[in-house]
Structures are given as structure tokens and as C-alpha cells.
Amino acid sequence: MGKPAGFELFDQVNAEDIFERAAKRAVSLLKAKPAPSGRYTVIADPHLAGIFPHEAVGHGCEADSVIAGESILEGRLGRKVGSEIVTIVDDSTVDGAWGTENYDDEGVPTKKRLLIEKGILKGYIHSKETAARLHKEPNGGARAENFSHRPVVRMSNTYIAKGDHTFEELIEDIDNGVYLKASRGGQVDTAKGTFQFNAEEAYRIRKGKITTPLLDVSLSGLTLETLHNIDALGKDFDWVVGFCGKSGQSVPVGDASPHIRIRNALVGGRA
Amino acid sequence: MIDLLEYAVKQAEKKGAKQAEAFYAAENRLRTTIEKKQVKISERKSEAGIGVRVALKKTNGFSTGFSYFTDLTKKAALDTVLQALKVASFRKLDKDFKSFQEGRRASPVKNIYDKKIAGIEPEKVVNLAADLIKTASIDKRITTIIGTIGANTTQVAIVNSLGISGKFNISGYSLSAYVVAQETGSVAVGWDEYSNCYYNEDEAYSIFKNAAGNALKQLHPKTIKTEKTDLLLQPQALTQILAFTLMPEIMANNVQKQQSPFVGKLNQTIASSNLSITDDAHIPQALGSKPFDDEGCPTQTTKIIDKGKLKNFLYNSYTANKDKVKSTGNSTRAFGGIFGRKPRYSVEPFIGPTNFRVHPGIQSAEAQLGEIISEVKNGVITKGVIGAHTANAPSGEFSVALDLAFKIEKGEIAYPVKQAMIGGNIQDLIKNVTMLADDATHVGFEHSSMVTPTILVRKVTVSG
Numbered sequence: 001m002g003k004p005a006g007f008e009l010f011d012q013v014n015a016e017d018i019f020e021r022a023a024k025r026a027v028s029l030l031k032a033k034p035a036p037s038g039r040y041t042v043i044a045d046p047h048l049a050g051i052f053p054h055e056a057v058g059h060g061c062e063a064d065s066v067i068a069g070e071s072i073l074e075g076r077l078g079r080k081v082g083s084e085i086v087t088i089v090d091d092s093t094v095d096g097a098w099g100t101e102n103y104d105d106e107g108v109p110t111k112k113r114l115l116i117e118k119g120i121l122k123g124y125i126h127s128k129e130t131a132a133r134l135h136k137e138p139n140g141g142a143r144a145e146n147f148s149h150r151p152v153v154r155m156s157n158t159y160i161a162k163g164d165h166t167f168e169e170l171i172e173d174i175d176n177g178v179y180l181k182a183s184r185g186g187q188v189d190t191a192k193g194t195f196q197f198n199a200e201e202a203y204r205i206r207k208g209k210i211t212t213p214l215l216d217v218s219l220s221g222l223t224l225e226t227l228h229n230i231d232a233l234g235k236d237f238d239w240v241v242g243f244c245g246k247s248g249q250s251v252p253v254g255d256a257s258p259h260i261r262i263r264n265a266l267v268g269g270r271a
Numbered sequence: 272m273i274d275l276l277e278y279a280v281k282q283a284e285k286k287g288a289k290q291a292e293a294f295y296a297a298e299n300r301l302r303t304t305i306e307k308k309q310v311k312i313s314e315r316k317s318e319a320g321i322g323v324r325v326a327l328k329k330t331n332g333f334s335t336g337f338s339y340f341t342d343l344t345k346k347a348a349l350d351t352v353l354q355a356l357k358v359a360s361f362r363k364l365d366k367d368f369k370s371f372q373e374g375r376r377a378s379p380v381k382n383i384y385d386k387k388i389a390g391i392e393p394e395k396v397v398n399l400a401a402d403l404i405k406t407a408s409i410d411k412r413i414t415t416i417i418g419t420i421g422a423n424t425t426q427v428a429i430v431n432s433l434g435i436s437g438k439f440n441i442s443g444y445s446l447s448a449y450v451v452a453q454e455t456g457s458v459a460v461g462w463d464e465y466s467n468c469y470y471n472e473d474e475a476y477s478i479f480k481n482a483a484g485n486a487l488k489q490l491h492p493k494t495i496k497t498e499k500t501d502l503l504l505q506p507q508a509l510t511q512i513l514a515f516t517l518m519p520e521i522m523a524n525n526v527q528k529q530q531s532p533f534v535g536k537l538n539q540t541i542a543s544s545n546l547s548i549t550d551d552a553h554i555p556q557a558l559g560s561k562p563f564d565d566e567g568c569p570t571q572t573t574k575i576i577d578k579g580k581l582k583n584f585l586y587n588s589y590t591a592n593k594d595k596v597k598s599t600g601n602s603t604r605a606f607g608g609i610f611g612r613k614p615r616y617s618v619e620p621f622i623g624p625t626n627f628r629v630h631p632g633i634q635s636a637e638a639q640l641g642e643i644i645s646e647v648k649n650g651v652i653t654k655g656v657i658g659a660h661t662a663n664a665p666s667g668e669f670s671v672a673l674d675l676a677f678k679i680e681k682g683e684i685a686y687p688v689k690q691a692m693i694g695g696n697i698q699d700l701i702k703n704v705t706m707l708a709d710d711a712t713h714v715g716f717e718h719s720s721m722v723t724p725t726i727l728v729r730k731v732t733v734s735g
Contacts, residue, residue, distance in 0.1 A: 037694065067306070067307065068306040069417075183661070185658075187657045188657075189460060192451075192459070196672040198658060216662075216670060218670035218671065220657070220672035266690060267692075269670065271732070
């Protein structure tokens with residue numbers, strides 16, 4: 001839990017709930033079975049799914065990576081990169097979000113940046129330098145950890161826009177799948193377009209029902225394949241706070257998503 | 272510098288500290304970045320400062336305080352001492368704190384400081400970078416070359432009120448190369464890296480050549496099926512996995528907090544007898560080598576796993592006092608990695624490895640890499656893994672994607688693997704180490720390193 005706020009946060013959130021959730025998760029892991037390996041239909045909760053727009057898409061939309069030739073999204077502006085239900089946004093102006101700021105670290109006013117709209121790649125995140133090199137307008141994406149670092153192109157608050165399914169609707173027709181919740185983070189190779197995300201909590205889905213708890217497991221995939229394999233979005237939506245590392249610098253970022261369903265995703269268990 | 276450290280310690284005692292310690296670290300870093308076949312950035316940074324720790328006597332024990340300064344004057348030293356004392360007076364009594372590091376004599380460690388790096392000009396590195404781009408441009412399918420060349424020097428000095436007084440210099444040199452190759456719809460990535468205390472241009476050329484070669488070999492990968500198979504983890508892959516599982520699990524602070532699967536397992540068999548692991552602070556030219564740790568304790572060679580038996584945990588003075596043992600000289604203030612770093616003088620000491628050396632427990636477990644591969648009927652070899660930092664250190668569970676992996680069939684490397692993952696826990700992995708290759712490689716971190724060969728693990732579920 002975190003917000004750029006003061007102690008009034010404790011009026012909105014019951015801190016004891018956070019400890020209770022962690023305790024329940026630890027107890028549930030005692031009965032957990034090793035996770036399966038191979039390809040499954042996966043449901044990711046907002047805290048895990050929120051990493052996807054950041055790691056898999058956002059890093060590939062950072063214009064410095066595009067210019068350096070290390071983004072799978074290079075040369076795809078205006079082209080279809082994912083399923084029609086996928087809209088991904090990086091927005092520095094979300095009220096009360098962890099990565100919000102009015103100006104970036106080159107003094108450029110920040111804004112909402114549409115990265116993918118209904119499956120079409122719409123834009124990149126820019127510093128003044130990358131905007132000039134790609135003949136675009138700067139959009140306030142240059143951030144530095146502090147005075148001793150140079151500003152580099154970074155995300156702010158990155159999210160997948162929500163859909164219209166209830167959780168029950170998402171899982172009801174899954175015969176054999178995996179439900180992944182919460183995350184300690186992930187890693188991405190932007191040039192090859194591959195990613196890995198860890199889930200802190202996982203369950204087997206059998207015949208449309210959540211069943212056995214599973215030990216820690218991760219999800220891996222190819223960004224472009226996965227963007228096409230997202231076939232349903234929940235109507236819920238939640239933020240996670242985090243820090244993003246790049247060029248030896250760490251900056252606060254927010255990630256958000258609804259529950260999402262991914263077909264044919266690679267799950268790395270040991271059973 | 273020792274004078275200013277002595278002044279800070281004397282002032283702290285005069286102002287009421289029962290014990291005091293002053294730690295100085297100064298770093299000079301030169302970093303050159305290659306971006307899409309061009310030398311992009313060359314930057315030089317310097318930072319220096321002093322961290323002061325004090326122990327204040329209270330009824331039934333001590334409380335400790337910390338503060339630091341970067342304006343290296345007597346006035347700033349005095350202000351910082353007063354600030355540290357104020358922090359100590361606020362902090363609660365720490366029943367486990369007994370003392371800062373007792374004075375013990377440290378012997379110098381050879382070959383950790385390259386004078387050439389201290390005097391290096393940015394132009395020289397920029398010219399090298401330009402040549403490296405040419406070296407890696409071996410084929411028209413190579414579309415992108417990215418890389419960094421880093422060279423740094425660090426000076427460390429420490430004085431405390433228990434008789435410790437010492438200083439040393441260390442240098443570091445690191446290279447990374449990341450190459451993208453493209454051909455008819457296939458995008459492949461190859462990489463390699465190198466680090467050492469000494470500057471070495473020959474190594475730079477071979478790293479960039481290897482990365483380019485790896486990228487070309489990864490073109491047109493194939494999908495593999497999910498199955499139990501032999502797995503060869505190359506040095507960087509094993510380093511990543513150990514760094515986020517076994518390494519934190521054998522640090523005394525995590526053991527004392529019961530956040531380790533090895534609590535109560537000293538002198539028990541926890542790994543295959545084929546495997547030994549040692550923390551060795553005296554390896555020439557290794558980034559984690561040093562005469563004394565960040566509290567002034569002389570460093571040593573500590574057996575962690577000996578032929579499969581767990582022999583020791585790694586200690587700093589605080590955790591050693593708590594367990595009533597001697598510190599193993601593993602106190603560190605080097606905090607860093609992909610998520611940003613902090614200057615060492617600004618951090619209170621915690622625990623970290625020096626050079627973590629993985630080696631065969633018995634001689635018969637070692638063979639040439641080629642021989643090991645030739646005996647694998649069905650398997651996978653991987654240079655790296657992606658996402659090791661998401662491992663669950665207290666339980667040892669990890670689940671990672673393979674990076675730069677190849678399928679092995681009938682004793683030969685058959686084809687590049689499109690996508691694969693492995694899951695498991697470190698306790699099982701170290702029990703199933705079957706062979707170790709003769710290709711021990713030094714993989715450097717921020718002021719520490721891992722020296723490990725490729726290992727063969729049998730019957731690992733690889734999902735594809």
C-alpha cells in the first residue's frame with residue numbers, strides 16, 4: 001500500500017488488513033502444491049496484470065529504447081500489435097497515483113500518453129532529445145532519480161484500461177487453468193520482446209472454479225503473442241505502487257489493471 | 272583522511288558516545304555507453320563522504336545512531352557526530368548490540384588496484400568503444416549493438432574507538448555487450464559480459480565478438496516441449512539464481528530472523544557431495560576481494576558448503592555478537608544493482624558476500640564442458656535466466672525464464688530455444704548437481720562477485 005499522501009491514508013485504509021492478508025497468504029502457502037509447467041489459460045489479478053503494461057509494453061515504448069534499436073515495438077506505430085480489447089496508457093497526471101508529477105525532470109509539462117488503443121500502437125514516451133530525433137512533440141517522460149543522474153525516458157503510471165467482465169465470467173469456461181495473484185516483480189528483454197513475471201500467490205482453476213493453492217510461480221511470454229492472447233478483461237481496476245529500475249536509477253511508478261485472461265500462457269512450475 | 276576519521280571518533284567519545292566508528296568511501300566512476308552502433312554517452316562521476324556510527328550507553332545496554340557528511344571538514348564532522356548521537360538517543364535500546372568491530376590485524380590483498388584505471392582518460396575508452404562496435408559488426412544481419420564500458424576506483428578508510436585504523440584502494444573494470452540480429456522475421460539477442468579489477472582491452476574485443484556470435488546462433492529458434500530433462504546452467508545463469516536464493520539464505524541476519532530454509536542445518540548435508548561453495552575475499556583481481564570489510568574486520572576464506580555439508584553462515588560484527596561467534600568479515604555497505612545504488616558512506620553496514628566461489632566437492636565431479644555436453648542425450652543449456660530477483664528467498668522457490676538457451680540432443684548443441692522456463696527450489700537444485708565444468712568464470716556485482724563454472728543438473732522440468 002502506498003500513495004503520495006500523508007497520515008490521512010490511515011483513515012482510508014485499515015493497516016491491519018494488509019498484515020492479515022500477508023498472514024493468510026503465508027498460511028495458504030503451507031498447503032500449496034508445486035505449480036504445473038507448460039501452457040495454460042491464465043487469469044492474472046490487477047496486482048500481477050499491472051506489471052504487464054509496464055514491463056512488456058511500457059519499456060518497449062520508451063523512445064530511447066526504440067532509437068537504440070532495442071525495442072520490439074520499433075517501426076510498428078499505427079500497426080496492430082494486440083487484440084482489439086487492449087488499450088494501454090502511461091499517464092503522469094492521474095490524481096493521487098504513485099508516479100504522478102506535474103513536470104518532468106527537463107521541465108516539460110507531463111500528460112496522458114496513449115501507447116496502445118484497441119490493439120493499435122499509438123505512441124512512445126519521449127524526452128526532449130528522443131522527441132527531436134523522431135520528429136515528435138516532447139511528452140514529459142524524462143525522469144532522473146536525483147541531481148546526480150541524467151534524465152532518461154521513463155514511465156509514470158502505466159495501466160491497461162478496464163473491460164466489462166465479472167470475475168466469475170472470466171473463469172467460468174476455463175477447464176484447466178491457473179489463477180495468479182500479486183507479484184514481487186518481473187523482468188523484460190525489450191529487443192527480443194520476452195518477459196517474466198512472478199506471482200506471489202497462485203491457484204489451480206478446474207472446471208470454472210478456483211481450487212488448490214500453488215507454490216510461487218512465474219509467467220513468461222513473448223510480448224506480441226501475449227498482447228494478442230489477452231481475450232477478456234475484468235470490470236474491476238486496482239493500482240500497485242512500485243519502483244522501476246533503469247540505467248542504474250530508480251523512480252517511483254504506478255501500475256494498474258483489471259483482472260485479465262490470457263490464453264496459451266507459459267507457466268514455469270516444477271510439476 | 273585518517274586524521275579526519277580520528278577526529279570524528281574522538282569528538283564522538285568526548286560528546287558522550289561509549290563507542291564510535293567513522294567510515295570513508297570515495298568513488299570515481301567512468302562510464303561509456305554504446306547505443307545502436309554509436310558511442311552515445313561518456314560520463315564521469317565522483318562521490319566521497321564519511322559515515323559515523325555511535326553507540327550510546329543506556330541502562331541495560333546500548334542504542335546506536337548513524338549519520339553521514341560529504342563536505343569533508345572538521346565542522347561537518349562535528350555536526351554529524353552530534354546528529355548521530357541525537358539519533359542514538361531517540362532509538363530504542365538494542366539488546367542484541369554488544370560492540371562495534373574489535374581491533375584485529377588485517378593483511379593486505381594483492382592485485383586489486385590497477386593504477387592504469389585511476390589515470391584513465393575518457394577519450395581512451397570512447398576510442399575503445401568505437402573499435403568494439405567494428406569488432407561486433409561481423410555480419411550484415413546484426414542490426415543493433417549496445418554496450419557499456421565502466422571503470423572505477425574506490426578508496427576506503429575506517430577508524431573506530433576499539434583500535435581499528437586502516438585504508439585500501441580497489442579498482443573495477445566492467446563490460447557488457449548486447450547485440451541484436453535480424454533475418455526474415457526472426458529477431459535474436461546475444462550478450463556477454465566481463466568484469467575484473469584490471470583494465471583489459473583484449474577481453475573487451477572477445478566479449479563483443481561473443482555477443483555478436485551468440486545473437487547469430489539464436490536466429491530462427493524452435494519451440495520445445497515441456498518435459499523433465501538435463502539442464503546445464505552456465506556461470507551467469509547460476510550466479511543469478513544463487514544471488515537471490517542461497518546467498519541471502521546463508522547470511523546470519525536472515526538465519527537469525529528465521530527467514531532461511533537452512534535454520535538449524537549447520538553441519539548437515541544440504542547439497543550433493545559434488546558441490547562446495549566458499550566465500551573467498553582474497554582472490555586476485557576479483558571485485559569482492561579486500562583486506563578488511565566495511566566495519567574494519569579482516570576478511571578471510573569461509574567454507575559455506577563443503578562436499579555437500581553446510582559449514583558456516585556469513586557474519587558481520589552485530590550478528591556474530593548475537594550468536595557469540597567471530598565475524599567472518601562479511602560486513603558491507605555496498606547497496607546496489609539494477610534498482611539504483613547508494614553511496615557506501617551513506618549506508619549502515621549489513622551483510623554481503625565477498626567472492627562467492629562455486630567449485631567441485633570431489634575431483635571426479637569435474638569435467639571439460641565439451642565432455643559434459645557430449646554425455647547429455649536430451650537437455651537444455653542456458654547462458655542466462657530472466658527474473659531471478661523475483662525468487663522467494665526465505666523459502667528458496669524460484670521460477671525464471673531461460674535466456675540464450677540451446678537444445679542439446681545426442682551430445683550435441685542442436686538448435687536455439689524459442690521460449691523456456693524452469694521452476695524449483697534451491698534446496699533441490701543443489702542436491703541434484705551432477706557435474707561441474709572446468710570453465711569457472713568471474714561474474715561481478717557492486718563490490719562483490721561470484722566465481723562459478725557451468726553445472727549440470729539432472730531431471731529438471733523445463734517448460735516450453
